[in-house]
Amino acid sequence: xxxxxxxxxxxxxxxxxxxxxxxxxxxxxxxxxxxxxxxxxxxxxxxxxxxxxxxxxxxxxxxxxxxxxxxxxxxxxxxxxxxxxxxxxxxxxxxxxxxxxxxxxxxxxxxxxxxxxxxxxxxxxxxxxxxxxxxxxxxxxxxxxxxxxxxxxxxxxxxxxxxxxxxxxxxxxxxxxxxxxxxxxxxxxxxxxxxxxxxxxxxxxxxxxxxxxxxxxxxxxxxxxxxxxxxxxxxxxxxxxxxxxxxxxxxxxxxxxxxxxxxxxxxxxxxxxxxxxxxxxxxxxxxxxxxxxxxxxxxxxxxxxxxxxxxxxxxxxxxxxx
Numbered sequence: 084x085x086x087x088x089x090x091x092x093x094x095x096x097x098x099x100x101x102x103x104x105x106x107x108x109x110x111x112x113x114x115x116x117x118x119x120x121x122x123x124x125x126x127x128x129x130x131x132x133x134x135x136x137x138x139x140x141x142x143x144x145x146x147x148x149x150x151x152x153x154x155x156x157x158x159x160x161x162x163x164x165x166x167x168x169x170x171x172x173x174x175x176x177x178x179x180x181x182x183x184x185x186x187x188x189x190x191x192x193x194x195x196x197x198x199x200x201x202x203x204x205x206x207x208x209x210x211x212x213x214x215x216x217x218x219x220x221x222x223x224x225x226x227x228x229x230x231x232x233x234x235x236x237x238x239x240x241x242x243x244x245x246x247x248x249x250x251x252x253x254x255x256x257x258x259x260x261x262x263x264x265x266x267x268x269x270x271x272x273x274x275x276x277x278x279x280x281x282x283x284x285x286x287x288x289x290x291x292x293x294x295x296x297x298x299x300x301x302x303x304x305x306x307x308x309x310x311x312x313x314x315x316x317x318x319x320x321x322x323x324x325x326x327x328x329x330x331x332x333x334x335x336x337x338x339x340x341x342x343x344x345x346x347x348x349x350x351x352x353x354x355x356x357x358x359x360x361x362x363x364x365x366x367x368x369x370x371x372x373x374x375x376x377x378x379x380x381x382x383x384x385x386x387x388x389x390x391x392x393x394x395x396x397x398x399x400x401x402x403x404x405x
Contacts, residue, residue, distance in 0.1 A: 084169070084198050087218050093169070094176035094196070098123060101333040111374060114335045118370045122333045124326055126359055128310040129167045132156060132281075135306060136171050140245060140279045153273060153280040155252070155301075157287040158310035161360030164283045167310055168248050171281070172196045175246050193243035194218060197278075201251045206261045207268040211235055214272075218242060232268070236275045244278050253284030257297045266297045273304070312357030315349065323357055324348040330366050337379040347383055354391065365389055 084090045099120045102109065109117065123129075135154055143151030156164050179195035199213050208228045214235045215222050222231055249269075256262035273280050282305070287293070293302050313323040324345050331344040344351070344366065355361035368389045369381045378385070 085200055085213065085217060087194050087197075090172075090176075090196065090198050090217075091194075094173045095180070102335045108337075109335060114374055115371060117335055118367050118374070121363065121367055123166060123170050124329050124333075124359070124363065125170075126163055126167070126310075126313070126326060127322060128156075128158075128163060128308065129170050132167050132308055132310075133171050133174060135308060136175065136246065136279065136281060139306070140175075143279055151273065151277075151279055153282065153305045154308060155287055155305045156281065156283040156308050156310050158285070159312065159358065160285055161358040162310045162312060163359040164285075164310045165250055166360075168250060168281065168283045169198075172198060172246065172248050179245070194239075195243060196246045196248065197239065197244050198248045198250070201249060201254045203254060204261075205254055205265050207264040210265050211268060214239070228268075232271070236272070239276055239278070244276065247272075247276065247278045247280045249280065249282045251284060252282040252292065253287055253290050256291050257295060258291045262291075263297060266292075266301070270297070270300060313352075313359060314357060315352045321348070323352050326359065326362070327351060327366075330363060334366075334370055334381070336370060336373055336381070339373070339380040343381060347386070350383065351386070354386075361391055365391055 084093050099117050099122050101122060132154070139152050139154060156167060158164055176196045179193070183193065197214070197217050199210075199217060202209050202213060208231070211228060211231045212222055214220075215231055215238075218235075218238055220231075220234050220238050222234075226234075255265055257266040269280075284290070284292075288307070292298055313326060315321065315323050327344050327348055331339075331341065351362060351365070355365060365386065366381065369385045372385060372389065373379055373381055
């Protein structure tokens with residue numbers, strides 16, 4: 084998805100759909116593929132991010148003199164940050180296509196959304212090269228960073244990029260010389276491109292991104308959205324149980340009893356620490372196991388047999404006092 088062709092294919096391909104009443108049953112292979120891809124569960128963080136992005140894009144639409152306001156999505160690993168980012172990017176892409184349909188037989192000349200990953204050990208030149216690669220802008224070895232940046236700003240503006248999604252932002256360290264130059268590049272891009280920038284990274288507030296002069300500039304322009312672990316209870320609501328219910332309703336199993344998974348909400352919260360990524364992986368693996376062994380249902384016994392990601396397993400590892 085870090086090229087325009089790949090992103091366009093992702094955004095315009097219908098996402099997996101849960102089984103619908105009245106539709107013919109899907110084959111075993113189709114159901115295995117479905118639980119592998121699975122649906123996107125709309126979490127509170129996705130809803131909040133969608134609202135904020137829509138508002139800030141309108142807010143910055145006619146702003147000319149300074150950088151437009153931006154967003155930073157932060158939180159621990161496996162909390163659903165990238166999923167939220169991609170979901171909002173796809174929604175923006177599709178909304179643009181609905182408002183600006185391409186003439187029959189022609190391809191879209193505009194690219195409303197750009198998705199860029201910060202490469203490991205990023206320098207300003209390697210990062211701006213990633214921006215260029217997304218739209219297929221030719222980059223010669225002899226080109227300077229300034230030349231590549233000028234080409235990117237010109238092409239992105241001409242292509243109508245309105246939303247720039249930058250993932251893995253925690254890889255930047257403005258305390259180093261290369262990191263400071265890369266942070267300055269991002270600041271330059273936000274001032275030169277008529278687009279709203281949304282960054283995502285692991286526990287960004289604990290990194291040097293918000294420290295020093297450069298960090299203060301970023302913090303002064305960006306709204307922070309925390310994509311953290313879901314609490315078991317929030318006032319009178321039970322957001323974690325609500326998400327489990329949504330996941331269960333999307334399963335395609337022949338003999339699963341509705342309500343089984345929500346009854347185990349306390350157990351599931353303890354096992355996954357409320358991380359949406361760990362939760363969906365656990366239930367999807369259990370669903371695939373249930374299809375493969377023919378039981379076609381998920382029980383607590385099934386869940387106990389599934390090994391979680393290492394982060395979740397570390398959380399559940401008992402501590403022993405000497």
